Amino acid sequence: MKKQGIVIGGGAAGLMAAITAVEHGAEVTILEHMPRVGKKILSTGNGKCNMTNLHMTAECYRSGEPEVPMRVIGTFPVEETIRFFRRLGILTTDRNGYVYPASGQAQTVLDALRDQTESLGIRTICESKVNSIEKNKNGKFVVHAEGGTFRGDFVILAAGSMAAKTTGSDGSGYDLAKSLGHKIKKPLPALVQLKCKGDFFKAIAGVRTDVKVSLYTMGKNGERGALLATDQGELQLTDYGISGIPVFQVSRYAAEALDHKKRVLAVVDFMPDYSSEEMFKLLKDQRKYLHDRNAGDFLNGLFNKKLAMLFLKTAWIKADQKVSEIPDRKLAELCDVIKDASFEVTGTNSYDKAQVCMGGVSLREVDAETMESRLVPGLYFAGEILDVDGICGGYNLQWAWSSGHLAGVSAAKNQR
Numbered sequence: 040m041k042k043q044g045i046v047i048g049g050g051a052a053g054l055m056a057a058i059t060a061v062e063h064g065a066e067v068t069i070l071e072h073m074p075r076v077g078k079k080i081l082s083t084g085n086g087k088c089n090m091t092n093l094h095m096t097a098e099c100y101r102s103g104e105p106e107v108p109m110r111v112i113g114t115f116p117v118e119e120t121i122r123f124f125r126r127l128g129i130l131t132t133d134r135n136g137y138v139y140p141a142s143g144q145a146q147t148v149l150d151a152l153r154d155q156t157e158s159l160g161i162r163t164i165c166e167s168k169v170n171s172i173e174k175n176k177n178g179k180f181v182v183h184a185e186g187g188t189f190r191g192d193f194v195i196l197a198a199g200s201m202a203a204k205t206t207g208s209d210g211s212g213y214d215l216a217k218s219l220g221h222k223i224k225k226p227l228p229a230l231v232q233l234k235c236k237g238d239f240f241k242a243i244a245g246v247r248t249d250v251k252v253s254l255y256t257m258g259k260n261g262e263r264g265a266l267l268a269t270d271q272g273e274l275q276l277t278d279y280g281i282s283g284i285p286v287f288q289v290s291r292y293a294a295e296a297l298d299h300k301k302r303v304l305a306v307v308d309f310m311p312d313y314s315s316e317e318m319f320k321l322l323k324d325q326r327k328y329l330h331d332r333n334a335g336d337f338l339n340g341l342f343n344k345k346l347a348m349l350f351l352k353t354a355w356i357k358a359d360q361k362v363s364e365i366p367d368r369k370l371a372e373l374c375d376v377i378k379d380a381s382f383e384v385t386g387t388n389s390y391d392k393a394q395v396c397m398g399g400v401s402l403r404e405v406d407a408e409t410m411e412s413r414l415v416p417g418l419y420f421a422g423e424i425l426d427v428d429g430i431c432g433g434y435n436l437q438w439a440w441s442s443g444h445l446a447g448v449s450a451a452k453n454q455r
């Protein structure tokens with residue numbers, strides 16, 4: 040007789056787990072509380088779905104058990120992911136290692152997964168929120184959901200995190216795991232925008248520019264403490280603070296430090312390809328070239344105009360003075376403003392705006408060889424519900440594919 044399994048959550052991890060379990064001989068029902076499965080997949084990569092990344096290293100993942108993510112990914116690596124989707128009809132293409140479906144549409148990835156569940160005869164029950172899971176004395180799981188009560192030999196819990204609630208992940212998966220005795224590392228928004236102190240943000244909102252962002256802890260008197268994280272890329276300035284890929288990449292460290300009641304400083308280098316000496320020389324050259332103009336035009340040609348005005352204002356350089364009259368001392372100050380602009384981070388945007396959550400089900404209580412709970416035999420975990428968060432670039436979906444695949448194979452094969 041085939042083993043009967045219940046997959047809770049029809050996201051990337053749950054769909055992969057269900058398909059894999061059935062392909063390895065099990066019979067599976069997916070319980071999904073949204074009207075349709077895979078809503079989050081549709082939002083990924085701005086609707087293009089950055090499915091994975093060819094550059095896969097341990098540094099791309101953060102977890103309480105840092106060696107685990109790559110061990111799990113090693114069981115179903117990037118090449119296997121690409122082969123899996125090719126078998127489902129999806130050709131992939133990569134841009135600098137960032138892998139997308141050749142269609143350029145996340146919808147085609149979801150369609151391929153859904154079609155595969157249908158052709159494998161997987162029962163998918165939507166609008167069926169799981170409220171509780173029990174294990175009876177015969178070792179069978181009894182799952183109480185809004186769509187009925189379901190029994191199975193195994194359960195794969197792939198209910199996601201609390202990020203982007205409108206896609207279905209409302210944190211109820213954590214409660215289900217907790218009810219079975221699992222510890223949850225506090226989930227916090229990650230890959231998220233940062234709110235900063237400063238009334239000038241409104242004036243520069245909408246500007247995008249390449250920068251290096253570094254986060255530091257901040258002392259009582261505003262002094263810079265330990266470096267938390269740093270990244271380089273296109274910054275997006277908003278009316279409340281900073282956004283864009285480099286901010287997303289470091290944001291989880293701000294979330295964590297703020298949660299520990301530490302103050303956080305974001306330091307932005309607006310000219311990261313120039314050393315301070317090179318920047319100073321560049322400004323001196325600029326003064327030579329534009330000597331007969333007004334200082335208001337001094338930085339035009341180097342920066343977006345809104346930013347240029349803010350830099351001049353911050354260095355107390357009057358817009359109506361002559362460029363030739365800006366002394367070296369003021370150029371040095373301007374150089375500091377450009378290379379070392381610091382803002383206090385007051386918070387992150389909410390879970391709703393975050394792409395993923397850090398924290399989740401502790402990997403200490405999950406066997407990384409199988410994704411099976413060490414506390415409840417027959418219970419498996421997959422995807423973002425676990426204490427793993429990847430950086431931007433396809434890493435979170437790869438975690439969902441790999442952990443989903445491993446959970447599916449293990450659950451179907453387990454002879455217990």
Ligand SMILES: Cc1cc2nc3c(=O)[nH]c(=O)nc-3n(C[C@H](O)[C@H](O)[C@H](O)COP(=O)(O)OP(=O)(O)OC[C@H]3O[C@@H](n4cnc5c(N)ncnc54)[C@H](O)[C@@H]3O)c2cc1C
Pocket residue numbers: 047048049050051052053070071072073076077078079080082083084085088089090091167168169170197198199200202203206207208209210211212393394395421422423424432433434435436437439
């Ligand atoms: C805007 C955005 C863009 C992103 N872009 C990328 C990208 O380009 N590349 C990348 O790698 N990652 C990206 N991510 C992250 C990535 O999408 C997620 O990490 C990944 O989809 C998580 O998959 P999952 O299956 O673990 O969770 P989810 O996709 O959240 O799936 C969980 C499912 O469980 C269901 N569920 C929850 N609780 C219950 C319950 N009690 N009963 C029944 N069902 C339940 C939910 O409705 C949901 O369908 C992005 C995320 C967002 C929000």
